[in-house]
Amino acid sequence: MSSKVYDSAAAAVSDIATGATLAVGGFGLCGIPDALIEAVAASSTTDLEVFSNNCGVDDHGLGVLLSLGRIRRVTASYVGENKEFARQYLAGELEVELTPQGTLAERLRAGGTGIPAFFTPAGVGTPVADGGMPWRYAADGSVAIASPPKETRVFGEKRYVLEEAIIADFALVHARLGDTDGNLVFEKTAMNFNPLAAMAGRITIAQVEELVEPGAIEPGRVHLPGVFVQRVVHTGPQTKRIEKRTVRTAQGAR
Template identity: 65%
Template sequence: MSLDKVVSGPAEAVAGIRSGASVAVGGFGLAGIPWFLIEALLEQGADDLTIVSNNCGVDGAGLGLLLEHRRISRVVASYVGENKEFARQYLAGELTVELTPQGTLAERLRAGGSGVGAFYTPTGVGTLVSEGGLPWRYHPDGTVALASPPKEVRTFHGKEMVLEESIVTDVALVRAAVVDRAGNCVFHAAARNFNPAAAMAGRFTVVEAERVVEAGEIDPDHVHLPGVFVQSVVALTPDQAARKDIEKRTTRARQEEKN
């Protein structure tokens, strides 16, 4: 593959994502999510998607848009809050949801990208995570249609641990602050979150970049994600790069206004 991985735009980057594909998506809440790749995927029309992400956006934004348009059939996530449509579809039996402890989810993605098939962790031992029975899907009448299976538990160093399988997805969509043309990525502050792990897990990874530089301009010691994990780079415009919405805006009056 050419060292220049920059493509014409989000539409070209997601054109090959097929219906039924599994997609890892970076971000935490709305911080660091690939806004324009998600919107391009919505426009592209692929459906029956399995989404692997910390959460599924909010109503009307991020992955919440794909949910509203019924493009997602299964979600692997650690958090379902801030999204009423997510909860409605799940409880109505319209969506399969595999809830996973947050640290375990991050490690499942990282392990998948590292070629590790599975790993043992103490997180979840003695709960439904290891014993099985977590509702993955409901019937419309509220009864459980599909529950999680029990997992293998073994003892290491005197502590019980549960076996968790790694995750490898067909595609990964992430966002980075600075990316060179070879795909080496630098993430900014909290926006680093799930982005590197999600990028590693994808067989084909697309990154939308707030700023694109020439290969060699990023100090190797500053690279958070090597370009070997990236297949396509989308350069955002300055206006697009400035888009960084938040879930909730909470304000208070300035001190002088109070007096």
Template identity: 75%
Template sequence: MATKVFRSATEAVADVTDGSSLAVGGFGLCGIPDILIRALAESGVTDLEVFSNNCGVDGHGLGILLGDRRIRRVTASYVGENKEFARQYLSGELEVELTPQGTLAEKLRAGGAGIPAFFTPAGVGTPIALGGLPWRYDAGGAVAVASPPKEVREFRGKKYVLEESITADFSLVHALKGDTEGNLVFNKAAMNFNPLAAMAGRICIAQVEELVEPGEIDPGQVHLPGIFVDRIVHTGVQDKQIEKRTVSAGKEG
């Protein structure tokens, strides 16, 4: 049986090609697969479609690929911390599908579970359901591509909108610990989108801070079973960037 462990991030992402779609874990800079993202940037791959809660920040995480113009389209919930993301979107250089955060999470989970679509109350009566959200602007600021209307159906007297699930060619995730079979443990808030993104990728690539042998992780502590994980890269503990640093003013003695 072939091992899931790869010697480097470069080897693990070597078959990600131009035009690939990626489901990427993390929230802001918390729990992001930064080593895998950096390896992709160094590979020169471009024209990517990304599914992620946000697009990192300028110069970090997915912001690296964005700044190098490697990303064609993003499905995300949040733009705010990345000025280049906002600039490319508003200038018509990037297609963006903004999605309610809970809906995005469920679209990823459903994709990994083999569920093609589901109904949710989130977005009923808004442009999410009615259509018309600007996916892409033209150079003059007019809407070039708008979202289509979605099916709305009533169940037990309440309206719900139909959302299609997400599957991607690859998923990139970060875990605190993993074993060589791909069973993963995430650290606190890094649980956010990582398990869901992992499930949604046809090929899941995980970077782990600590790599152990099978049986060393208590089965009750496994957050994501190895059936969802195809490749593992042991990165060790890396320096983690702080998205926002707030320091209170000191008191005079």
């Protein structure tokens, strides 16, 4: 079996082609695969479709690819910290599908477990299920593409909406610890979307802060087994960016 370990982030993402779909881990700026994103940004790849909880901030995370005009479409559950995202969306330069956060998580998990679709109560009675949400605006501000209505069914006297699984060409994730077989350990909030994004990728690329040999991680500590991971890059410790810093005046200060 060939090694899963790549010498650099650039080598690991070198075959991500124009038009590819990417599932990207992270929650806010916590646990984002920043080295892999920067490697994609350094390539000529464009016209990407991204599935991620959010799109980073203007100059960090997926916001880097967005600012370069490399992303064509985004499926996300939160986009509030990125001004360029809002500008591109309202100008008709970016297609956006907003989905409930739990639904996005389950769509990624379903893709990784071979479940093609599932019913959920989230979004019933709203444009999420009924359709009509603006996916893309025209240059004049009119709606160029609107979301279609989704199938709903009643189970036990309660209505549910059908949501389809997400399977991406590639998944980019960050882990605190990994071994050369691809077994990964995530830290705290980074657990929220990294394992799910990893499961949804046909080819999953993991950047890890610490890389160890097989057997060094106790089986009970493994959060994501290596069967879901095809490539591993040792990128070293990650510097955590703060999305929004709030400070208060010290007591007694003027």
